[in-house]
Structure formats: structure tokens, C-alpha cells
Amino acid sequence: MIPDVQNLRQWVCWRYEERDGRQAKVPYAPVSGRLASSTDPTSWSTYAEAVRAAKARGYDGVGFVFTAEDDLCGIDIDSCIKDGSIEGWAQEIIEELDSYTEISPSGTGVHILLRARLPKEKRRKGRFEVYDQGRYFTITGRHLPDTPQTIEPRQRELERVLERVFGARDMNGHGGVTVAPVSDPGGLSDAEIIRRASEAKNGEKFRKLWRGDTSDYRSPSEADLALCGMLAFWCNGDAARIDRLFRQSRLFREKWEREDYRTRTIAEALAGKTEFYTPAERNGYHGEKQEKEERRNQADRLIAYALEDVQELFCDQHGAPHALVDGEPVALTSRCYGWLRGLMWKEEQRSVSGEYLKTAAGTLAAHAEFSGNVRELHVRAAWHEGGLYYELAPGRVVKVSAGKWEIVSDAPVLFRHYPNLKPLPDPVRGGGLEDLKRFIRLSGERDLRLYTAYLITLALPHVARPILLATGVMGAGKSTASRLVKRFLDPTAPEAVRLDPRDFLQKAAHAFIVTLDNQSGMPEWAADTMCRLVTGEADSKRRLYSDDEDVIYEMRRAVLLNGINVPTERGDVLDRSLVIELDRIPDAERKTEDALWEEFERLHPRLLGALFDTLALALAAKPQTKLSRRPRLADWGEYAAAVYEVLGWGAEQFLTDWDEIVRAQNQSTLDGSPVAQAIIKFMEDKDEHTAPASELHKQLEEVADGLGISITRDKAWPKSARWLWRRIKEVLPLLAVVGIQASRRDTRKATEITLRKFPTDDSTNSTPGESREDKPFSSGIKRPADSTSNSTPGSNSTANPTRNADKHAGCGISGDSGIISGEKYEATAVPARGASAHRPVETISSSDSTLSSAKDPCCRAHGVRQCEDCWRRVWRLVHEGMSEDWAIAEVMKTGDELF
Known part of the structure; x- marks a missing residue:
């Protein structure tokens, strides 16, 4: 709905009723349900109340009342849409006023809302109506494409439209229409007369007079007479029509209002006239x-x-x-x-x-x-042949390549230009990013490092960048932190967008950075859309006034969110988010908005130059930057690590900072998952538990009830056993972090779910020569062609692969499942860390599974934490299909390079 008027208490409901043999839109008061009046404020209400009443009482829609106290004006053009197209005369009015326009309830007319005052009271002529008080307009929200979505000030434009539509008073003091919809019987419309007169042999003289140019005449009076003489021919001698048309020309002035002068001039123009224009059909x-x-x-x-x-x-x-x-x-x-x-x-x-x-x-x-x-057309930024092209304004583009940047005028890429995009200043070299501290108050150096790296890499359109989610208490400057990023790289009007499923993608497509301000919650569709915007969104909708044409949206966007708390606990959103926390700004250090943004505007060119300086160095350093492992959104992680390198923090510091973010996000997701909480509580006194899905569902419901979780009202709780495994799969990686593994097995009788604890620091009890056949299925992850031996259920280790792989195949993971005794196994948890502990490479080979208790130089240099990193690298290789022993060996081969 239109944000400009949504908060005004000037809304009513309406429904179709038959009045005097025709369908009328009768207004009703949203609160009382009685008939409403456009002059009685007590019968009006808020937009929200009107919408609720319309739904509850079955009204046909809501409407907005124009009053003398507001500066709003409404134009209603009826029956101007035919066969899916807007008639030319109406389209001209829509384009000239250039304000919020929507389709009327009938689908055949349009309503235009603007900020202006009418010269006189309400007016109506033919299919054109205009009001600024004492009337209400139905509001449908069916926004007309290619028109502004806000109500704009258009006083001068409205006056010009009114002059064309209504003209001035005619000889009898009545208004006359002068646009295409009206013509005299058997003749031409006023607009057509003007067009034909302009194209005639003496059209140049007519056009000059019509524009008010009297340079070819000795006096204005002679010019008036000349124009009236030309109009007399085209108006077939109609004095009233000559007057009406003359008033539309630039020659019209106060003297024309003198009846004696006007009558005498027209009479002289008609004197002696014998030839008049005859329409072609005559x-x-x-x-x-x-x-x-x-x-x-x-x-x-x-x-x-x-x-x-x-x-x-x-x-x-x-x-x-x-x-x-x-x-x-x-x-x-x-x-x-x-x-x-x-x-x-x-x-x-x-x-x-x-x-x-x-x-x-x-x-x-x-x-x-x-x-x-x-x-290909781009918005604000384009990645082309290994370089970044960033548009400051039409015709001014910054090219950033490895080690350098410059402003170019002949970029090999094209950019879309929307009215909401604002220009950026030319960057100035020699600035420093330390000035960022003047505008934000982050809770620690870690968040400042990540915020800086995010800001520098934000300009890269070809990588999936995380959602920047600023949180903090009231007065912490969350909105300012988001606006800083937005104004830094992508100033637009408006800066933030609202979550509206009807036009959100269109708004996102018209910006490079999408900002959502002060979000306390997020609907499911919005969470899905945020995730797709990060990695790449594609969607389409039917083009207006067409049956089989699509408007296609395909984009990857940077997304900024802020709120007191994280607006969603969805794991997929948090997994794609960079959450930073801001401290409350002390009152003694708080600045006014004007002072803050005045300082930002002053420093903006130098900050922009510093950003491009750092980004150019990062592009040069990226090929040499080595990471021991890659985070989620790996492409962005490599660029961010390169930024850490050139700023002197080191690539491994980036991994450390990012791990802390991931741990907090994982905990937040666990806290927000009632299923995960119930499983953790359920497994407190158990090492392993296997049960049919229906039985486990009942057991977990009892645990949930003890934890105070409402299994009936909490939407995240599975309402039946069929949904239990789906909910478990959503938190499998997080359960693995706390040492719980989950797997599912489909048997002929039922689906069984196994929950198993695994130690986080164990080692294998396997010995060479033992057979796999007499051991329980290992929780290790194998290819179908691999087999494991001598592993206990409590161990994550795998050893002694046999040659009879087909006979001893273990279970798969993430769709790579093995088949044993006709039963399907699906294991999708991360294996325990102990078996993958880092050890000297010389103790490992493709046939050796004896784990050394010695710690390698990596562990001595970096401590236990780095061993966790090694284990995660092993896990990724296993997930890609490599056996665990080979994965360990592969990690050890590259150990010196990695650490």
C-alpha cells in the first residue's frame, strides 16, 4: 500500500450497492459499520482498521478521504483502458503528472494521487474528475508500472493539465474541454484543430503565435488578430470556439478578459471571411x-x-x-x-x-x-574480464583491477539507469578507512574487521556476499550503520524498502544494495527471498495488460538488515549472514543527524578512494592468499581473506573471526529449534537410541512438554511423525557440533531413526587384520566401494578397508547411501573428530589405519583449535566422496602449505 498516506486517519471501507439503477461505491465507517461521510472525520479510521473491517465484514475495498487539511489531490480518469492499452490522451496526463498511479476497481480506469491544491473546488468533465477535499477515492493498490510508487508534489504540472482539459471560461462563463475526448458535431476536436493548424502551409506562423512569439507583428494586438484569423478558418467561424482556443495559447493575457476587446478582435477576424475548413468526409x-x-x-x-x-x-x-x-x-x-x-x-x-x-x-x-x-545490462556494478566496473553516475565509471583503479569514460559494459539511483562523488586517492570509526560504534575489534572487509568486498557483484545483519540495543546506531553502507556505495531514494511480496523483487532489481530497516521479524517467503538474493535470484511475473508475456527478474544483491534482535532463527538465513553487534552510543558522544551526515559527505570521496585502493590491492593479493579451509560462501571468503592480508590482519585471522560468528549463529539456530532442544535433552542419559519415527515422535513430545515447548502452537514443531525427520535434517550439522549423530533407516515395517552420541576426543580401537563383518555399522562416511573394520559405535574412526567392498559397504551420506541386507541407510551427521586427529604424514598410507597419538607441528604451533580445523577439512573431503583414511592422508600432504 502507499506509504505516504497509510498512517493518516482518513480511511473508509466501501461496497457496491445499487443506487438509482446503477452500481455505486457506498462508503462505510470501519469501526461502527455505519454509512461514512467524506465530510465527517468521526466515520474515518486508520488504514489497518479499514483493512481488518473490509475482511471481517466482506466490503469490496477501502478508500481514502481527501480533506482541506492535507495537501493531497486525486485524479480519476474513467474508461481510458481498452484492450489492455491506455488511451493516448490519458497516457499523456499520467506521464506529465508522474506521480503514484493505480488501476481502478473496474480495471478500465486509473487513479492518480499527487500533492497539489486545486485552483477551485471539485471539478468534473466527461471522463476526467479531480478533487482535493470533500470526496473519497477507492484505493486498490494495483500500481501502474512505470509510474512512481510515491505521491509526488506536482502543483505546476497539475495546473498545466487543468488548462488543457478544462481551458478557461467560454463566452458564457462555462468551462470547456479542449482535449481529444470531445469534439463538435461533424467537426474536429480542439486538439485536432491545433495539430492541423500547426501542419498547414502557414503552420510555422501559427506555431510561433501559439507559443506567444509576437516578433513578426508591430503590437500584441495585431498578433492577437492574426491568431484569431487563423482560428476562424479552422473553427468554421464559431466565435465561442475561437475564444476557447485562444485562451489556451501563450498570447492569452489579462487584456483578453475585457469583453469589448475580445468581442471586437474576434469580429474583425471574422469580417469578410468566406472560406472555412471543411472536414474531409464532407x-x-x-x-x-x-x-x-x-x-x-x-x-x-x-x-x-x-x-x-x-x-x-x-x-x-x-x-x-x-x-x-x-x-x-x-x-x-x-x-x-x-x-x-x-x-x-x-x-x-x-x-x-x-x-x-x-x-x-x-x-x-x-x-x-x-x-x-x-x-547484458548491469545495475551499478559489473565484473568483466577479471576487473570491476563501478558506476558513479552515467558516463563516470571506476575500473578496478589488480593493483590499480581509474575513472574511465568508455567502459565495455552497459548499466541500467533508474530514477531512484543517485550519483556518487568522484573518489579521491590517499584516504584511510580508519575514518569509519567516526560513524559507527561496534562492540569489538572483530566486528570492526569483518565490517571493514564486508564494506570493501561489497562492490563485487559476481560473488555471493553474506547478509550484513546489524543488531544492538536502542540507540546503538543500527540504522546509521546500514545507511552508511548504503550511502557509501549505492545511494538511492528511498534508501530502505518494505517487505511486500507483490513488488519487493521490482524494488530490489532497481538497486545494487537492498536495505531493510528495523526488522523485528521476517515472514517465511521473505526469508527464502533473502537467501536467494544472496546466491542469485530469478523469478518472473505476468506483464500488465498481457496474457502470455513475462517480466523477468534475475539478480544477485547485497542485503542489509538491522534490528534490536536477529529477525529470524532460520538456519539457512543465519548461515548466509554476517551478524555484527553495536554498542549503545553514550549521550555525551551522540551527534545530530545533520552533523553526522555533513561530516560523511565531506569524507565520502576520500573514503571511497580508500575503498578502491584496498580493493585493488586485495585483487592483486588474492591469487597468493592461501586459506587452510574455506568458509560458507567460499568465494566471498577468499576475497575477504585477501582484504585481511592487505590490511595486515592475516588470512587466518579472518577464519578465526568468521568461526566465532558461525558458532554464535549455530547456537542461535539451536536455541530457535524446538526439535534440537528436545533431542539434546532426550540424549542426556543415553549413548544411543533407535526407535520407529512414530515412537520417537511421541517420546520427544514428552520431553518438549517438560521443556515448556508448546507442541501445538510452535510452528517449528513437527505435527506428525512424517515430518520429524525433515525437522531433524534441518539441524543435523548443529547436532553434530554438540556430539549427537542422527541417521534414518527405512525397513519393510517402518522408518527407524537412530540417535547416537559420539565422543569428541576418541581414537580408534581397531587393529590390523580384524574383520568388519562382526562389528556394528560404523558412523564413518564412506563411498559405496569402501569398507571399514573394527569400529565401535562410539567411535568415529574407520580402518582396515577390505578388498570385498561390495559385501561390506557402509552407509552413505547426503544422498550417497549404501544398501545392506535390503535395508536403506541414510547417515547425515558429521563424524567425530578423534579418528581424524592430525598426525605425522609418514604414519599414514592408503592401507594403514593405525592412528598415532603424536601431535604434529601444526598442533604444537596452533593448539587444539587448529586440529579442529584439520578435522573439518577431512570431513569436507569425505563428504565429496573420498574415504576417510585417504582424506586424512590428503590433508597431511598439504599440511606444510596449510599451516
Whole structure:
């Protein structure tokens, strides 16, 4: 809904009722349910109350009341949409006012909301109505594409539209319509008279007079007489119509209001006139055919001018047709009308109506579609041939490559330009990123390091960057931290967007950085969308007024969130998030908004230069930066580690900082999962437990009840045994962190789930020569062709692979499951760390499974924590299909390089 008016207490409900033989939209008070009045504020309410009442009482919709106290004005254009297209005269009004526009309830009209005052009280003529008080408008929320989503101030524009539509008073003091919908019987509309007079042999003289140019005449009075003489021919001697048209010209002035002067001038213009314009059909010609010919010729001329002006016609990566004009891509939709109007005025000094514009744009679009030329369009940033191209403003692009950056004017990539995008200043070399501390108050050096690395790598559009999630108490500057990033690299108006499933993707597509401010919660669809925006989102929706055309959205975006608490406990969102905490700003150190942003504007060019300096060095250092392991969002992790290197913190420090973030996120996910909490409590006094899914579901319900978890109201609790394993799978990696492994086995009778504790520091009890056949199934992870021996259920170790692999296949993981005795096993937990403990490489071979108790140089140098890192690297190799022994050996081979 429209944010500008949503908080005003000027809303009513309405429903269709038959009044005087026609369907009327009758307003009702949301609270009392009685008839509402557009002049009685007690019958109005808030938007939220109106929506609730409409749903509860079955009203047909809600409406907004215009009052004398607000600065809002509404225009209602009826029956202007036919066959899915807006009539030209209405489209011209929509484009000139350029404010929030939506489709009316009937689907055949439009409502335009703007900020302006009417010169007089409510007005109505034909299909055009305009009001600023004492009336209510139905609000549908069906926003008209390519129009602003906010209500804009348009006083001057409204006055111009009113002059064209209503004109001034005629000879009898009544208003007269002067646009295309009205014409005199058997003649031409006022707009058509002006067009034809402008195209006549003496059209140049007419156009000059119409524009108010009196340079060819000795006095303004002679110019008035000359224009009235020309109008007399086209108006067939109609004095009232001559007056009405004259008032629309630039010659109209206060003197024309003198009745004696006006009457005398028109009388002189008509004196001696014997020839008047006769419509084509009166001369025996087919008027419709003549009109079509004239329209075709004008459209063709406009197309010819456009083809001469464009550099190329092409389609973007989604198949949308565009024209390249002066190096800027222009969409061949209604967005190109301004360019086409300018061409027509440049070539012929005349305006062009919406019908001709639509014809020309459609023809040019066909040329683009069949040209076979495809160009990719970007928003703000593009990665091309190993370098970053970052657009400061149209025609100003920063190219960042390994070790250097420069501003270029001939970038090999094209950028989309939306009205909401604001320009960035030219970066200045020699700045320092330490100035960032002036604007934010992070809780520790770790968060400052990660925040800095995130800010520098944010400009890279080809990698999946984590969601920056700023949390903290009230007064900690969370919104300021998000705005700082937004204004730093992607200033837009507005800065933040709202979560609305109808148009969120469109808003996200029109920015490089998507900001959501002060989020206390997040619906499921929004959490899914955030995850897809990080890794790459693609979606489509039906194009308005079409049956089988799509508008395609495909993008990867940086996402900024802030709130007092983390707005979601979803593991997939937290797994893609960088959570930083801000301290409350002491009152003595708090700055005013004006002072803070004034200082930022002053330092912005130097900060931007420092960012590009650091990023250029990071691009040069990245190939030489080695990580012992890669975090989630591995591509971004490599760039962030390179930033740590060039800033002197070291790549391994990045892994340490990131691990602390991951641990906090894992704990948050565990705390938010009632199933995980119940399993941890259930396994406190057990080493292993196997039960059918239905039985385990009941047992966990009893535990949950003891923990105070509501199994009926908590949406995250599985309502049946069928959903239990799905919920367990969501937290399997986190359960493994606390030493609990889960697996599932489908038998002929039921699905069994096994929960098993495993030690975090054990070693194998296996010895060479023992057979696997007399041992329980190992919790180790193997390829189907591998086998393990002599492993206890409490151990994570695997040893003694036999040659009869098919006979002794162990269970698989993540879809790589083995089959044993006709029973399917699915094990998806991380193996225990003990068996994968780091040891000297000379003690390991493809056939040796004896684990050494000695600790290698890595462990001595880095302590137990680094052994955990080694174990996780082994686990990743195992997950990719390698046997555990070979994975350990592989890690040891690269030990010197890694550590």
C-alpha cells in the first residue's frame, strides 16, 4: 500500500450497492459499520482498521478521504483502458503528472494521487474528475508500472493539465474541454484543430503565435488578430470556439478578459471571411482513411529520426528490447517516450501524441528483437574480464583491477539507469578507512574487521556476499550503520524498502544494495527471498495488460538488515549472514543527524578512494592468499581473506573471526529449534537410541512438554511423525557440533531413526587384520566401494578397508547411501573428530589405519583449535566422496602449505 498516506486517519471501507439503477461505491465507517461521510472525520479510521473491517465484514475495498487539511489531490480518469492499452490522451496526463498511479476497481480506469491544491473546488468533465477535499477515492493498490510508487508534489504540472482539459471560461462563463475526448458535431476536436493548424502551409506562423512569439507583428494586438484569423478558418467561424482556443495559447493575457476587446478582435477576424475548413468526409473523402494515412506518416517520420539517432538496437539478457542512445540504454517501452518526444521537437518543433509514440516504440522494439544483438545490462556494478566496473553516475565509471583503479569514460559494459539511483562523488586517492570509526560504534575489534572487509568486498557483484545483519540495543546506531553502507556505495531514494511480496523483487532489481530497516521479524517467503538474493535470484511475473508475456527478474544483491534482535532463527538465513553487534552510543558522544551526515559527505570521496585502493590491492593479493579451509560462501571468503592480508590482519585471522560468528549463529539456530532442544535433552542419559519415527515422535513430545515447548502452537514443531525427520535434517550439522549423530533407516515395517552420541576426543580401537563383518555399522562416511573394520559405535574412526567392498559397504551420506541386507541407510551427521586427529604424514598410507597419538607441528604451533580445523577439512573431503583414511592422508600432504 502507499506509504505516504497509510498512517493518516482518513480511511473508509466501501461496497457496491445499487443506487438509482446503477452500481455505486457506498462508503462505510470501519469501526461502527455505519454509512461514512467524506465530510465527517468521526466515520474515518486508520488504514489497518479499514483493512481488518473490509475482511471481517466482506466490503469490496477501502478508500481514502481527501480533506482541506492535507495537501493531497486525486485524479480519476474513467474508461481510458481498452484492450489492455491506455488511451493516448490519458497516457499523456499520467506521464506529465508522474506521480503514484493505480488501476481502478473496474480495471478500465486509473487513479492518480499527487500533492497539489486545486485552483477551485471539485471539478468534473466527461471522463476526467479531480478533487482535493470533500470526496473519497477507492484505493486498490494495483500500481501502474512505470509510474512512481510515491505521491509526488506536482502543483505546476497539475495546473498545466487543468488548462488543457478544462481551458478557461467560454463566452458564457462555462468551462470547456479542449482535449481529444470531445469534439463538435461533424467537426474536429480542439486538439485536432491545433495539430492541423500547426501542419498547414502557414503552420510555422501559427506555431510561433501559439507559443506567444509576437516578433513578426508591430503590437500584441495585431498578433492577437492574426491568431484569431487563423482560428476562424479552422473553427468554421464559431466565435465561442475561437475564444476557447485562444485562451489556451501563450498570447492569452489579462487584456483578453475585457469583453469589448475580445468581442471586437474576434469580429474583425471574422469580417469578410468566406472560406472555412471543411472536414474531409464532407468533401466526399473517407475521413478515417485520411486520418490513418496522416498517423502512419508521422509515426514513420519519428521512427526514421530514431533510427538515425540510436547507436544500436539490442535486447538485454532477459529479451527486453532497448536502444543505445548517447551511450545510455533506453528501454523501448513507455520509458522511451521522452527521448522520442525530444526527437520530434528537435526535427519538426512539434509535439507528438501517445498513439504515435506507442506505434514508434513498438516498431523500434521489433527491430531490436529481430536484430539478434544481445547485451547484458548491469545495475551499478559489473565484473568483466577479471576487473570491476563501478558506476558513479552515467558516463563516470571506476575500473578496478589488480593493483590499480581509474575513472574511465568508455567502459565495455552497459548499466541500467533508474530514477531512484543517485550519483556518487568522484573518489579521491590517499584516504584511510580508519575514518569509519567516526560513524559507527561496534562492540569489538572483530566486528570492526569483518565490517571493514564486508564494506570493501561489497562492490563485487559476481560473488555471493553474506547478509550484513546489524543488531544492538536502542540507540546503538543500527540504522546509521546500514545507511552508511548504503550511502557509501549505492545511494538511492528511498534508501530502505518494505517487505511486500507483490513488488519487493521490482524494488530490489532497481538497486545494487537492498536495505531493510528495523526488522523485528521476517515472514517465511521473505526469508527464502533473502537467501536467494544472496546466491542469485530469478523469478518472473505476468506483464500488465498481457496474457502470455513475462517480466523477468534475475539478480544477485547485497542485503542489509538491522534490528534490536536477529529477525529470524532460520538456519539457512543465519548461515548466509554476517551478524555484527553495536554498542549503545553514550549521550555525551551522540551527534545530530545533520552533523553526522555533513561530516560523511565531506569524507565520502576520500573514503571511497580508500575503498578502491584496498580493493585493488586485495585483487592483486588474492591469487597468493592461501586459506587452510574455506568458509560458507567460499568465494566471498577468499576475497575477504585477501582484504585481511592487505590490511595486515592475516588470512587466518579472518577464519578465526568468521568461526566465532558461525558458532554464535549455530547456537542461535539451536536455541530457535524446538526439535534440537528436545533431542539434546532426550540424549542426556543415553549413548544411543533407535526407535520407529512414530515412537520417537511421541517420546520427544514428552520431553518438549517438560521443556515448556508448546507442541501445538510452535510452528517449528513437527505435527506428525512424517515430518520429524525433515525437522531433524534441518539441524543435523548443529547436532553434530554438540556430539549427537542422527541417521534414518527405512525397513519393510517402518522408518527407524537412530540417535547416537559420539565422543569428541576418541581414537580408534581397531587393529590390523580384524574383520568388519562382526562389528556394528560404523558412523564413518564412506563411498559405496569402501569398507571399514573394527569400529565401535562410539567411535568415529574407520580402518582396515577390505578388498570385498561390495559385501561390506557402509552407509552413505547426503544422498550417497549404501544398501545392506535390503535395508536403506541414510547417515547425515558429521563424524567425530578423534579418528581424524592430525598426525605425522609418514604414519599414514592408503592401507594403514593405525592412528598415532603424536601431535604434529601444526598442533604444537596452533593448539587444539587448529586440529579442529584439520578435522573439518577431512570431513569436507569425505563428504565429496573420498574415504576417510585417504582424506586424512590428503590433508597431511598439504599440511606444510596449510599451516
